[in-house]
Amino acid sequence: MTESPDAFEKRARAFLDAHLPPRPARTPSDRVALLEEIDPEREAGTLRAAKRWQGLLYDAGFAELDGERADAFAALLSRYDAPDLQPLLVGLHIVAPAIRAHGSDDLKRRYLRPLLRGELTACQLFSEPDAGSDLASVRTRAVRDGDSWVVTGQKVWSSGAHHADLGEALVRTDPDAPKHKGLTLLLVDMHAPGVEVRPLRQMTGGASFNEVFLSEVRVPDADRIGPLNGGWTAAITSLSSERAALGGTVDAVPPDLVERLAEQARRRGVLTPAARARLGRLDAALTAAAQVNRSAGLDPAAAASISKLLVNRALALAVEAASAVLGPSLAADLGDGDHAWAEFLLGAPALRIAGGTDEIQRTILAERHLGLPRDPR
Incomplete structure (x- = not known):
C-alpha cells in the first residue's frame, strides 16, 4: 500500500x-x-x-x-x-547514476549499495590538462592486458580525489577511432599502485580540487562502466547527473541569504532603492532556480542545464549584491563576521564553472534539445 x-x-x-x-x-x-x-x-x-x-x-x-x-x-x-553530504556528492549523484544506467549486473551488485550508503567515496577523472572544455580530447590511454586494463595519463580538477576510494575515469582504448568513439569508462581503485593525487590550491585558501597522475594503473575489465569504446555515452549520463546535482546547489546557498544581505545593508545605512532592487533580482533568481529543480514534465537533461544556468545567474547576482553592500570590509577581518563573506565571493566562480560554464550549458540546450545547428568545431 x-x-x-x-x-x-x-x-x-x-x-x-x-x-x-x-x-x-x-x-x-x-x-x-x-x-x-x-x-x-x-x-x-x-x-x-x-x-x-x-x-x-x-x-x-x-x-x-x-x-x-x-x-x-x-x-x-x-x-x-x-x-x-558534500563529500559524497560525486559518488551519490555522478558515479552511481552511470553505474545504474550502464553498469553490468555484477558492477551494480558490488558498487551501488556501498556508494549509496556512503561506505565508498568517489571522484571524477574526466578533465585533462590542455583540453579545456573538450572532455572528449582524452589522452589518458588504457591498454588491454588479459582481464585488465593498464591505464597511464593525467587528470585534473578532480574534486575530492584526495579522499576518494574510486575514480570514474574516461580513458582512450582505441587511438585510431574518432575521438568520441574510442573512449571507455572505467572505475579506478584510487588506492591502487600507480595512483598519485596532488592538491590544487584555490584562491579561497582551500584545496577542493586535485590533479591525478595514473602510472600503469591496473584496472580489471570487470570494473568497466558500459561497453568497450562506448564510454562517451556512459560519460554523458554522469555529466547530465552532475549538472542536475550542481543545479541543485541552490540548496547550498544559505536559505536566508537575501535577508542576511538586507540586514547587512540596513546596519550600514545603505539599504537604498537601488540596493533593494538588487536584492529583489537576487531573490527572484534564487526562486527561479529552486522552482526548476521542482518542476515536473521537463526533460531531465534539459532541466539540468537550465537549472545550472539559473544557479549561475543567482550566484553572479549574489556576488554583485554582497560586493555592493559590504564594500571594503570584505578585505579585512574586523571580528564582526563580515569577513566570512569573502569566502563566498572567492568560492562562487569555481562553483559557476564546475559542471560546465554558461556557454557550455547554452550549447547543450541549443544542439541537443532545440535542434539548432551545431557550433563549428
Whole structure:
C-alpha cells in the first residue's frame, strides 16, 4: 500500500527527531562560504559524519527519494542540524547514476549499495590538462592486458580525489577511432599502485580540487562502466547527473541569504532603492532556480542545464549584491563576521564553472534539445 503524504511526513519527522538536533539559531559569524578553507582534521571529521549520516538515510529508506517526497523531506531536514553530504556528492549523484544506467549486473551488485550508503567515496577523472572544455580530447590511454586494463595519463580538477576510494575515469582504448568513439569508462581503485593525487590550491585558501597522475594503473575489465569504446555515452549520463546535482546547489546557498544581505545593508545605512532592487533580482533568481529543480514534465537533461544556468545567474547576482553592500570590509577581518563573506565571493566562480560554464550549458540546450545547428568545431 502506498504511504500517504501525512504518514510519510510523520515517519520522516520521527526519524529526524531521533538522529539530529534542531538547527541552531544563526549568529553573525556564521560561515557563508561555498568553497572554504578547511584543515585536514576537520575535513576528515566532516567526511566521517557524512558517511554515518548517509548510511542512516539509506537504511531508513530516505536516501533515494524523488519528486514531492524529496521536497517534503528537504523541507523537514532544513529545520535540523544535519551533517554536510558534500563529500559524497560525486559518488551519490555522478558515479552511481552511470553505474545504474550502464553498469553490468555484477558492477551494480558490488558498487551501488556501498556508494549509496556512503561506505565508498568517489571522484571524477574526466578533465585533462590542455583540453579545456573538450572532455572528449582524452589522452589518458588504457591498454588491454588479459582481464585488465593498464591505464597511464593525467587528470585534473578532480574534486575530492584526495579522499576518494574510486575514480570514474574516461580513458582512450582505441587511438585510431574518432575521438568520441574510442573512449571507455572505467572505475579506478584510487588506492591502487600507480595512483598519485596532488592538491590544487584555490584562491579561497582551500584545496577542493586535485590533479591525478595514473602510472600503469591496473584496472580489471570487470570494473568497466558500459561497453568497450562506448564510454562517451556512459560519460554523458554522469555529466547530465552532475549538472542536475550542481543545479541543485541552490540548496547550498544559505536559505536566508537575501535577508542576511538586507540586514547587512540596513546596519550600514545603505539599504537604498537601488540596493533593494538588487536584492529583489537576487531573490527572484534564487526562486527561479529552486522552482526548476521542482518542476515536473521537463526533460531531465534539459532541466539540468537550465537549472545550472539559473544557479549561475543567482550566484553572479549574489556576488554583485554582497560586493555592493559590504564594500571594503570584505578585505579585512574586523571580528564582526563580515569577513566570512569573502569566502563566498572567492568560492562562487569555481562553483559557476564546475559542471560546465554558461556557454557550455547554452550549447547543450541549443544542439541537443532545440535542434539548432551545431557550433563549428
